[in-house]
Amino acid sequence: MTSLQESLHRVRQRIAQQCGVLGRDPQTVQLLAVSKTFALSAVLEAHQAGQQQFGENYIQEGVEKIVACRARSDCRDMVWHCIGPIQSNKTRLVATHFDWVHTVDRLKIAQRLSEQRPPDMPPMQICIQVNVDGGANKAGVAPDDALELGRQVAALPRLRLRGLMTIPEPAPDYASALAPHRAAKALWDHMRAAGLEMDTLSMGMSADLEAALAAGSTMVRVGSAIFGSR
Numbered sequence: 001m002t003s004l005q006e007s008l009h010r011v012r013q014r015i016a017q018q019c020g021v022l023g024r025d026p027q028t029v030q031l032l033a034v035s036k037t038f039a040l041s042a043v044l045e046a047h048q049a050g051q052q053q054f055g056e057n058y059i060q061e062g063v064e065k066i067v068a069c070r071a072r073s074d075c076r077d078m079v080w081h082c083i084g085p086i087q088s089n090k091t092r093l094v095a096t097h098f099d100w101v102h103t104v105d106r107l108k109i110a111q112r113l114s115e116q117r118p119p120d121m122p123p124m125q126i127c128i129q130v131n132v133d134g135g136a137n138k139a140g141v142a143p144d145d146a147l148e149l150g151r152q153v154a155a156l157p158r159l160r161l162r163g164l165m166t167i168p169e170p171a172p173d174y175a176s177a178l179a180p181h182r183a184a185k186a187l188w189d190h191m192r193a194a195g196l197e198m199d200t201l202s203m204g205m206s207a208d209l210e211a212a213l214a215a216g217s218t219m220v221r222v223g224s225a226i227f228g229s230r
């Protein structure tokens with residue numbers, strides 16, 4: 001095993017360990033490997049250790065890796081998630097390459113992704129980004145507006161609403177990390193109770209994945225704990 005593969009293994013163990021503590025089935029948790037700023041070779045190394053889901057922040061960088069991987073017959077099972085901010089002029093690149101987008105926080109971007117999604121590709125899988133702790137200058141729809149945006153996204157023909165995504169402010173300890181994750185889970189429950197079909201709660205990163213899992217995350221996005229510091 002390479003050191004990257006050992007790190008990946010340790011992250012999987014953290015998830016399994018925390019699921020054990022919580023009495024959760026580890027199968028209810030997806031691990032997204034956040035490969036931003038790392039080379040294609042690192043992606044391939046993780047893939048060789050069984051990692052299938054990858055997250056990228058920077059559109060151009062992500063598209064280059066996706067194109068390189070799609071050209072390989074041994075990488076057909078990879079799933080690519082866009083987890084970075086999307087400017088209007090980048091929606092076409094995203095719609096024609098990625099499988100998922102986690103950062104939809106306004107209708108205009110969703111409409112463009114739906115219009116630009118090629119007919120021969122499956123619907124784009126969408127999470128709405130919510131600014132759950134109200135951080136100034138932060139992306140994400142306000143919690144009070146998430147239900148309305150969720151309904152609008154669910155109605156677009158080439159998108160499939162899957163859930164919510166959050167990036168809370170870094171927290172000094174487990175207890176303070178828990179609060180915004182719990183708020184996100186409560187909002188997710190509320191939107192599901194209001195009739196939106198969603199199966200994904202994308203939250204938790206290298207530093208706070210245990211707290212996110214305790215609050216009910218179904219998808220943790222882990223970069224530095226797998227690939228090293230950026």
Ligand SMILES: *Cc1c(COP(=O)(O)O)cnc(C)c1O
Pocket residue numbers: 034036057083084167205206207221222223224225
């Ligand atoms: C970089 C990033 C991550 C991974 O962060 P780490 O702390 O390296 O695990 C997860 N989600 C988003 C949106 C990111 O930008």
